[in-house]
Amino acid sequence: MSQHTSRRQFLALGVGTVVGGLPSDTALQSVDAERDDTSGTQSGDARSQILTNLPNADGPVALRGAIYVPARAFNRYQMWKDYDRAVIERDLGYAARLNLNAIRTWMSYAYWLEDPEGHEERLDHFLDAAADRDMRVVLGLHDSVGREPTYENLIDDDPLTGVHTFSPATRTMRNERLWTKPREYIRWFMQRYRSDSRLLAIELTNEPGWDRKDVEFMAKMANTLTAYRGDLPLTVGATSLTNNTRYLDWGMDILQFHYNFAQTPAQYRRTLRLANRIASQVDAPVWLSEWQRIRPGEGFFANVDDKSAVPDYSSLAPIIADAGIGNFFWSLMVKPAYSVRLRRMGVINGLFHEDGTVWSRDDASAIKAMSGDPTFEGRERREFPEWAAKIKPGRRDVEMPGTEYPR
Secondary structure (H helix, E strand, C coil), X not given: CCCXXXXXXXXXXXXXXXXCCCCCHHHHHXXXXXXXXXXXXXXXXXXXXXXXXXXXXXXXXXXXXXXXXXXXXXXXXXXXXXXXXXHHHHHHHHHHHCCCCEEEEXXXXXXXXXXXXXXXHHHHHHHHHHHHCCCEEEEECCCCCCECCCHHHHHCCCCXXXXXXXXXXXXXXXXXXXXXXXXXXXXXXXXXXXXXXXXXXXXXXXXXXXXXXXXXXXXXXXXXXXXXXXCCCXXXXXXXXXXXXXXXXXXXXXXXXXXXXXXXXXXXXXXXXXXXXXXXXXXXXXEEEECCXXXXXXXXXXXXXXHHHCCCHHHCHHHHHHHCCCEEECCCECEECCCHHHHHCCCEECCECXXXXXXXXXXXXXXHXXXXXXXXXXXXXXXXXXXXXXXXXXXXXXXXXXXXXXX
């Protein structure tokens, strides 16, 4: 995937096919109606090529990725502020052991405000390191999930209290007079990277569908993003395909869908079957850009026992592979759950420890099997990292803070 691919060519390839999760035929029709109202950028031939690239259970999944934030970074600011080239190269080397061909991660608007030249230098190293390992990057500019990007939240690296932060701050989003800097940030990025072949797609933000201020602000930022459109497709991280009806209207090219947990394999299969039905009706690739495991309980924040609080990617990977869905699992590195609320339950996720051992060989083999090769050689270590062990049930020694949605 190292060759340069234009936005239209990318859409024509239908990389990753699509994934769905709409609750009804009515919702499916709403997606079609919304798409019909937007000005298309694809030809009939492009649509035809997408539709012929349907899931093939006998072959490798076209798009195989992981979500990446370094193990000890609790937000994007920490990832880039404390950037360590050796750690990045090591971790992306672990991803290459799984035959992954994509990484999904985010920039830090807060760190860019502090040091734009430093962020650019570090980003270029990251993109080069991924390209050297035959991986391309889906890169987000903002995140709409987390806590306020106060200085205290940005630098907190305690496993009990460290949080992910959204961007920009609420004060900025609510005051149009403060939008100059966010627009400058988007222009800065797009002028440098809008056609960069090391990237797979540009993501405006992650999950803006939960707050009105985020939706209204990001809709305006989408105007700036699309005004500087280059060869790369544009996208928004979405919790559901229903949200995407809005993002298509913003001018996005790729739909995303997050389905981290399901109670049963049958439930997950039904969703992916619906996804393939949508693939035959919507002329835009859709990626399952967050997934984790089969787990009891309803909702993202279901109460879980110790057995369900640890990784189990092998419970979903074969189902995703059979559907042929382009996907990114959460997360490459073993680390405490991004949500403090889930950490209160002792939840940990990820595949690779920092020393290169894996939480589960079954998980590693199931993920690598999406490339057509299920063989994985490596040592297994099913234990909390010592630096994060105090989130483990029975080890927590301080009051946990409040919660945020979601992760």
